[in-house]
Amino acid sequence: MLLSATPPPGPRPLQERRLLAEAGRHRAVTPPASHPKASITWLGPAAANPALAYRVTGDRAHLAEAERFIAAAVRLPHWGRAHMPDHDLDAGWLLHGLSLAHHWLGDALSPDLRDLLRYKLLVQGRRLYEFAVATQGRWWSSSYWQNHNWICHAGLATAGYVLGREEWTRRAKDNLGRVLDLLPADGSHAEGVVYWRYGVPWLAVHLDLLLECEGVDWWERGGFMERTFDFRLHQSAPGFALQTGHGDCHDRRSGHSTALYRRLAARFGIGEAQWLADLVERELFDEEAELSGVRPGIRAEAYLDHLWYDPSVRAAAPSATHAYFPDLGLLTARTGWDDAATFVSFKAAPGGGHQAWEASAKHRADLGWETLNTGHHHPDAGSFVFVSQGAFLAVDEGYSNRKRAAHHNLLLVDGAGFAGEGRYHVYEDLPYERQARLRDVLAEGGWAHGTAEIGAMYPPELGVRRLDRTLVCTPSGRLVLLDEGEADAPREWTFLLQTDAPTSVAASGSGDRLIAAGDARAWLRRLSPSDATVASEVTEVAANPTSSTPELSITTTLHTLRVTTPVRARTARFLTVLEPGTATAREVSAGVVFEASEGTETVLLSPVERRIEGPGVRADAAAVLLAPGREPYVVAARRLTLDDGVVREWAEPFTGAVTR
Numbered sequence: 001m002l003l004s005a006t007p008p009p010g011p012r013p014l015q016e017r018r019l020l021a022e023a024g025r026h027r028a029v030t031p032p033a034s035h036p037k038a039s040i041t042w043l044g045p046a047a048a049n050p051a052l053a054y055r056v057t058g059d060r061a062h063l064a065e066a067e068r069f070i071a072a073a074v075r076l077p078h079w080g081r082a083h084m085p086d087h088d089l090d091a092g093w094l095l096h097g098l099s100l101a102h103h104w105l106g107d108a109l110s111p112d113l114r115d116l117l118r119y120k121l122l123v124q125g126r127r128l129y130e131f132a133v134a135t136q137g138r139w140w141s142s143s144y145w146q147n148h149n150w151i152c153h154a155g156l157a158t159a160g161y162v163l164g165r166e167e168w169t170r171r172a173k174d175n176l177g178r179v180l181d182l183l184p185a186d187g188s189h190a191e192g193v194v195y196w197r198y199g200v201p202w203l204a205v206h207l208d209l210l211l212e213c214e215g216v217d218w219w220e221r222g223g224f225m226e227r228t229f230d231f232r233l234h235q236s237a238p239g240f241a242l243q244t245g246h247g248d249c250h251d252r253r254s255g256h257s258t259a260l261y262r263r264l265a266a267r268f269g270i271g272e273a274q275w276l277a278d279l280v281e282r283e284l285f286d287e288e289a290e291l292s293g294v295r296p297g298i299r300a301e302a303y304l305d306h307l308w309y310d311p312s313v314r315a316a317a318p319s320a321t322h323a324y325f326p327d328l329g330l331l332t333a334r335t336g337w338d339d340a341a342t343f344v345s346f347k348a349a350p351g352g353g354h355q356a357w358e359a360s361a362k363h364r365a366d367l368g369w370e371t372l373n374t375g376h377h378h379p380d381a382g383s384f385v386f387v388s389q390g391a392f393l394a395v396d397e398g399y400s401n402r403k404r405a406a407h408h409n410l411l412l413v414d415g416a417g418f419a420g421e422g423r424y425h426v427y428e429d430l431p432y433e434r435q436a437r438l439r440d441v442l443a444e445g446g447w448a449h450g451t452a453e454i455g456a457m458y459p460p461e462l463g464v465r466r467l468d469r470t471l472v473c474t475p476s477g478r479l480v481l482l483d484e485g486e487a488d489a490p491r492e493w494t495f496l497l498q499t500d501a502p503t504s505v506a507a508s509g510s511g512d513r514l515i516a517a518g519d520a521r522a523w524l525r526r527l528s529p530s531d532a533t534v535a536s537e538v539t540e541v542a543a544n545p546t547s548s549t550p551e552l553s554i555t556t557t558l559h560t561l562r563v564t565t566p567v568r569a570r571t572a573r574f575l576t577v578l579e580p581g582t583a584t585a586r587e588v589s590a591g592v593v594f595e596a597s598e599g600t601e602t603v604l605l606s607p608v609e610r611r612i613e614g615p616g617v618r619a620d621a622a623a624v625l626l627a628p629g630r631e632p633y634v635v636a637a638r639r640l641t642l643d644d645g646v647v648r649e650w651a652e653p654f655t656g657a658v659t660r
Contacts, residue, residue: 021302022302023065031072038552041090048066051100092156099161142363142370147198188330200260246378256280319337333473350435373425442623446630447475495532495574524576541557
């Protein structure tokens with residue numbers, strides 16, 4: 001429990017060591033005498049951690065440390081300087097951390113400082129509350145899918161419970177209920193892993209406060225919290241130190257919150273969450289703390305880690321290698337959980353995900369509110385990330401302020417990307433019908449298959465009638481991409497691949513391109529069109545990841561491979577293969593065959609006509625997938641005939657394994 005500072009029973013020596021280390025980490029730091037230009041969110045946990053350490057140990061050195069940072073925070077006339085002083089993240093973080101310190105330390109605080117802290121919390125809480133009321137229907141006050149909403153309301157709730165301000169807690173509670181009802185039940189998060197680890201802990205904080213102070217248990221409301229660890233787990237790159245990079249990501253390393261893993265493990269008995277927290281604590285903690293671009297970061301959560309760890313939950317290593325999150329149109333597959341495994345993450349959904357897109361349209365129509373803030377969601381429907389042999393081989397752009405489809409592994413039409421791109425809130429004000437979706441999804445038996453419909457995302461003047469990307473990942477980790485486009489006038493069509501380093505042409509003169517990253521290798525084989533124009537260029541993506549620190553900027557360098565149709569045409573078809581290790585693919589009627597050491601893998605595709613005639617196969621299906629030692633798999637099939645005598649028919653389109 002947060003306010004009572006009571007953890008679950010059982011030993012927690014590592015958590016206590018981390019807490020005590022964090023409580024003393026800033027002892028050589030002089031608190032700011034005036035507000036710095038940078039964010040002061042760190043002052044909240046800088047007070048909360050030593051306050052809890054004093055509760056745990058009784059050591060007055062921790063009390064003195066907490067008082068130092070409390071005194072610094074209450075001296076500042078405003079919380080936040082560069083962006084929305086008193087009305088945004090700085091205020092939310094400090095209201096939470098300093099309210100906990102006020103409650104935990106109680107009469108141990110010097111009387112004058114205690115009175116001053118209480119007064120300052122009342123002033124700052126009132127400022128944040130009045131701003132939330134005045135801006136309802138605009139920005140974070142009603143941005144139900146956004147981390148600013150969760151952080152500011154959780155900070156307001158913490159202060160409200162500590163100070164007895166029921167109007168604050170009522171408003172925060174009403175918002176939390178809306179958030180839980182509107183978040184997707186599959187646990188996915190459109191802002192990506194970095195903002196998942198930054199924002200979702202605050203939902204857990206608020207849920208615990210509500211349970212402790214009002215006896216209201218909303219942990220299972222809507223289903224998001226129970227399933228969201230699966231989303232985080234399946235966005236882990238092999239080795240777990242890095243994450244996929246969908247959405248705004250300061251870097252690939254930022255992504256772990258051991259405190260949140262512990263709380264989800266404790267509440268829902270998720271052994272995988274306990275296992276991942278153990279792994280991070282044992283092997284990845286210091287690198288996450290030092291190299292992550294997210295601040296205050298993993299160390300600052302020590303007080304939550306201590307209170308949320310339940311040692312009775314048994315750790316269990318992850319086993320499921322494929323996952324699908326329908327709200328975000330997110331499909332992932334991996335060949336295993338080892339460091340060298342091959343991994344792909346593929347997504348296609350409307351801005352914010354299906355539920356956010358639908359609900360925000362209703363809010364706009366019924367209330368005149370703008371509730372969907374997609375500033376951290378990219379124009380990436382149909383894009384993918386590919387990792388193998390411990391390296392990223394097809395990458396996302398990371399963080400950007402002017403978001404473009406051309407920064408992703410996507411397609412351009414007459415050199416243009418998605419409608420409305422080139423700005424921060426890339427989905428803002430787009431017509432309702434500008435939606436992408438993922439259909440014909442298979443995620444089992446070692447196979448991953450999905451078709452992204454992205455034609456609606458392009459500017460209407462291009463007349464794109466259809467642009468579909470089908471992605472297949474085979475059991476051995478080979479990728480097949482089939483892109484099919486149609487427009488109402490001849491267009492130039494361009495396939496893009498983003499890598500960390502330049503690709504090189506195969507010495508054989510085959511036109512294959514080698515993707516190299518350290519010792520990792522993969523081959524890009526262009527099967528169709530064979531006469532495309534191929535060019536490489538450097539793409540620089542500059543961004544400022546935080547409005548609270550305007551001078552902070554990062555630049556990501558992408559190496560962009562462009563494959564362009566030789567002539568303008570109404571239709572286009574790209575058939576492309578990505579193979580880790582050695583290139584073995586050859587094109588056959590309706591698809592691709594891989595002659596690999598693992599055996600022959602066959603991918604036959606017909607996502608639109610759904611008529612397949614390939615080697616030993618005839619089918620009315622979107623896909624037929626064959627691999628040695630496995631049952632045949634089909635996608636949206638009505639009839640299948642194999643040369644070995646297997647014949648199946650289905651009254652409704654069937655996706656899955658075909659038993660022999």
